[in-house]
Amino acid sequence: MSGLGLNAQAASRAIANAGLTPDKIDGLLTAYSFTEPYFMLGSVLAEYLGISPTYSSSIVAGGASPTVMLHHAAQAVNSGAAKYVLVCAGENRATGISRDDAVSALAAVGHPYFEAPYGLGIPSLYALVAKAYMAKYGTTREQMAAVAVNTRNHALLHPNAHMKKPITADDVLGSKVISDPLHMLDCCLISDAGGAFIVTTPELAEELPCEPVWLAGIGEAHTHEHLTSAPSLTEFGAAQSGQLAYSMAGLGPQDMNLAMLYDCFTIVPIIEMEELGLAPRGEGGAMFASGDAAVGGRLPVNTHGGMLSHAHAGAVGGLMAIIEAVRQLRGNADKRQVTGAEAAIVHGEGGVLSSHCTAILTKQKR
Incomplete structure (x- = not known):
């Protein structure tokens, strides 16, 4: 599966698990991808899922991105910017790129002037x-x-x-x-993997069929x-x-x-x-x-x-x-x-x- 496909599969399962339908999702947060050639990944994913959120962004905080997205999603629903925020990430990093390409992409973590030139991975x-x-x-x-x-x-x-x-x-x-x-x-x-969850307000959560x-x-x-x-x-x-x-x-x-x-x-x-x-x-x-x-x-x-x-x-x-x-x-x-x-x-x-x-x-x- 493609990275977008993994995102979509996880998103669909999370929406269903929450007892919602895609048209209820008015917020979307996602991260970044080394395997997909998109600059605005959040907008692309919304397009791919067929949703039109009023609150959307792509968060790039490395491995901290999911918990940071949870934080931002909570702030969004508390402020009224969105009612139901879908948070998801997915990549086919094992099968979508070669080992050499993966190493090259991850080299971006090192400082381009003071670390990467010396071979630090x-x-x-x-x-x-x-x-x-x-x-x-x-x-x-x-x-x-x-x-x-x-x-x-x-x-x-x-x-x-x-x-x-x-x-x-x-x-x-x-x-x-x-x-x-x-x-x-x-x-x-x-690995190739994808995951998603929904964030909403306490009041709206209590109306949903899931725990x-x-x-x-x-x-x-x-x-x-x-x-x-x-x-x-x-x-x-x-x-x-x-x-x-x-x-x-x-x-x-x-x-x-x-x-x-x-x-x-x-x-x-x-x-x-x-x-x-x-x-x-x-x-x-x-x-x-x-x-x-x-x-x-x-x-x-x-x-x-x-x-x-x-x-x-x-x-x-x-x-x-x-x-x-x-x-x-x-x-x-x-x-x-x-x-x-x-x-x-x-x-x-x-x-x-x-x-x-x-x-x-x-x-x-x-």
Whole structure:
């Protein structure tokens, strides 16, 4: 399927799941695409879907785009700019472009003058962060490997996950080195995938036949674009965006029943877990290694398998985290269901830990 086709399929399913028809959609937010040749992707998607929204935009905040789109959609319905905002993303990144083209496209993340000319790619930039974080906080390669194993175990419980083969920590540590200390199995997938959800007001949601999930709090923080300009290699914006979300929701880290954390590389959810207060500094890796982040553990993380094992196609990876949180809070996660799930924290990050957005979703209206 094309990227637009994946968007359309996900959008149609989300609209139907909400009990709506396409003519009711008056807001549309989408992200970006490396596989589609369109400049105004939001307008093209509206044209493709046959809808005429009065509120529409394409958001480009890297992997943080889906949670940022959730934020903007909430602002749109609260302000009256739209009643029903469709948020979607989709790309055929595995089959729509070659590996060389994918690498070339992703090179845009590096600074065009001070990073890209020296051959720095995304894995190398995240490897710099990993090395610095390991040196400062004592995170180990074994703990990072446990992140990959945890997400793979969850993906095995998901009927639509990209990866279906069990792995061990030794498999991760023994896989091909990509950029030290990151090995092949420390790196996210390249998939064909699409996802979508609908945002509306509490009043309109209560009129729909589906069970709503409530956005209790959300916050953003944007600290840099290029890693050479980052304020730090070990302190990022998740702490700030998380605090904004906690404050709005009137909840804290101790109230979360599950966490959906952006996991483009195994070091990233460890950093996010610690910055979001879900684990003390230097102890996030131990949570994964101990089993506390598994379904049935103290705080299950990425119960669908994350971008390391479920799917990752540009902005879609982070959007899948929101979808999984909704399914968990609705009690529709089947074998991977977290017992008593009442509150979920979702965190997206874009660039190289550059743009951050944290959302807190709850089962009950607050």
